[in-house]
Amino acid sequence: MTILVDMDDTIECLLAAWVKVLNERYGRSVTTEDVTDWDVTKAYPGLAKEQVYGVLNEEGFWGRVDPMPGAAEALQRFIANGHEVYIVTATAYESVAEKMRDLLFRWFPFIGWGNVIIAARKQMIRADVLIDDAVHNMIGGQYAKILVDAPYNRGFDAAAEGMIRVYSWEEIEKEIDRLAAEKAAERPKRRRSRRKDR
Numbered sequence: 348m349t350i351l352v353d354m355d356d357t358i359e360c361l362l363a364a365w366v367k368v369l370n371e372r373y374g375r376s377v378t379t380e381d382v383t384d385w386d387v388t389k390a391y392p393g394l395a396k397e398q399v400y401g402v403l404n405e406e407g408f409w410g411r412v413d414p415m416p417g418a419a420e421a422l423q424r425f426i427a428n429g430h431e432v433y434i435v436t437a438t439a440y441e442s443v444a445e446k447m448r449d450l451l452f453r454w455f456p457f458i459g460w461g462n463v464i465i466a467a468r469k470q471m472i473r474a475d476v477l478i479d480d481a482v483h484n485m486i487g488g489q490y491a492k493i494l495v496d497a498p499y500n501r502g503f504d505a506a507a508e509g510m511i512r513v514y515s516w517e518e519i520e521k522e523i524d525r526l527a528a529e530k531a532a533e534r535p536k537r538r539r540s541r542r543k544d545r
């Protein structure tokens with residue numbers, strides 16, 4: 348399969364690092380669980396959008412972001428099993444170089460730049476499956492959808508929208524194996540039906 352994999356809060360823990368920096372700087376005690384809206388500003392009343400989002404473009408920030416437990420091992424197994432893995436991220440252009448160097452290539456050195464897609468409209472990409480924490484990257488996409496659970500997407504009825512909600516990379520691996528088996532089972536069926544048409 349061709350597997351698209353988001354970066355922020357899918358293979359790394361952006362929100363945890365972000366909240367930590369904002370709390371230190373502004374004397375707050377917000378936890379990741381308090382961020383129940385996609386707009387992080389809502390968890391920081393009194394702060395301007397630029398104060399909250401500006402952190403992401405500051406030098407040194409991406410080096411403070413930790414990888415998600417199990418993500419690197421799972422991606423390596425996907426590749427070993429013959430899947431094509433593409434990192435697809437809507438990263439702002441200002442932080443692309445630092446984020447690649449200090450985060451992606453540091454913790455996921457088996458991913459090359461040739462397997463990175465910078466895109467805000469992930470629905471434009473053709474693939475078998477997208478693994479992502481953002482509901483807006485799923486809706487309308489022509490791929491199977493694995494939604495990584497997060498406090499800001501918990502109110503969303505994933506099942507009703509044909510998405511599979513997961514809570515760990517262990518679960519993601521199980522879903523990928525299931526989807527791959529489904530796809531493999533479809534192939535001979537298609538061949539048989541073509542023979543019938545002839």
Ligand SMILES: [Mg+2]
Pocket residue numbers: 353354355356357479480481
């Ligand atoms: Mg994300």
